[in-house]
Amino acid sequence: MSATHTLADETRQAVDALLDGQHWANAQSSQRLHFHGHVPAFDSAHKLTVSAASAIGAYALGVEQWWHMAHGQHQSVALDWMQAACSLNPGHFQKQSGYVLPALSLLTELKADFYRTQDARWFFPIGSYPHLRDGVLDLLQCANTAEALANAIGKWEAHALEEAFAERKLPGIYARSAQEWLDHPQGRLLAGKPVIEVEKIGDSEAEAPRACTRPLDGIRVLDLGHVIAGPIVARSLAEHGADVLRVTSPTIQDPFRQTVDTNIGKRSAFLDFDRPVDLARARELISGADVVVQSWRPGSLKARGLGAEDAAAIRPGVIYVTVTAFGDDGPWGARGGFEQLGQAVSGVAVNEGGNGKPSVVPTYLLNDYLTGYLGAAGVMMALIRRAAEGGSYHVRISLARTSMWVQSLGLEPGYTPGQPRRHFADNLAPMLETRDSAYGPLEQLPPVAQFSHTPASWRLPPAPNGAHFPQWLKP
Known part of the structure; x- marks a missing residue:
């Protein structure tokens, strides 16, 4: 058996495990996934291409099942290995008017690294926003240089510094091995939960899928997320026709590169949840939504009356998605965090670094996009359950749990951690699509999973934040 066929079987097994327990998923489901193209090699201890293809394949099969329920016919789904691999950090490849978009500004971002x-x-x-950067520098009483940060952090014991960061609501973690994380109360808690947690939180009438041109036509998604993972849940649903409305604060906007990437296929509006009139408008939007996605610090939206139970009371039958760093219960249930902290706390970074300094995966991003794809799979699981038995559902996913899942897929055989790495994009050559936008011509990664009858595509180019009114389109 060829290496490509072995990789395909391994990926299907991972998809089967993600969909285990879904009444509609059987031994034939993952056989509808067809893989092709060149498999790129990463200088990584982890199975990055398999994890990307598995997460995307899981939500694609949920969409395929939704289509089957409405039309009585199945589709096959094709995934290109190269496109799947590049989906872990698609922002790296996108271009505006022929130019690569930079990452976060060196003038505003903290010099993040392992110290x-x-x-x-x-x-x-991590200090990826000015207020977080300033908070870290104030705590450490140092300048924003690698040398100053190293000197300041070198004066602290790891646990004490981690607790000081948590007390000030600043993102920072010391690296643990996989076993150390499993021995931690929060790690044990997450290990006992599924990768994609779907909980029924209320009763409602069943809502069957409607026969439409595209699988998710007529599904409304309110995207209250920020940065990457939450908005990727909603963007993935937009690939198949969902009406997605992104709502962001005018005072805390995502960086430009992330906005251009995560706003594809959506309309975008401003609401300030510190204003009562805007909170009332958010509740009106929830009353007309099928899906609500949020990725703020645990408890933040609940304190404003926009939590999962609030949404289920406003709109019985809603699917509410919560994206967190470490879960929303347990001893760390109130802590916020970002992508790289999931890698650091769970053992991924230690595996990548070997016996030396820990390192994030070569794509730099891992959990953000994978968690978004897994969240989209959770939405489809919940929609299918709602169609059968009714109910409101809470879908929970977390960055740390995603890193734990990646490790469960096993390590790459023969890779030596700590060896010199090529830049991750040196052997990646994805196919990009060009679209006109308010930002000029954009070249971006298209949807990875392609369907035999209903090709995945985004109807809308990425919109600038606040470009639309906070209202649903008329049916």
């Missing part, structure tokens, strides 16, 4: 602590652990601070 040695006094007790010989490795600490990763």
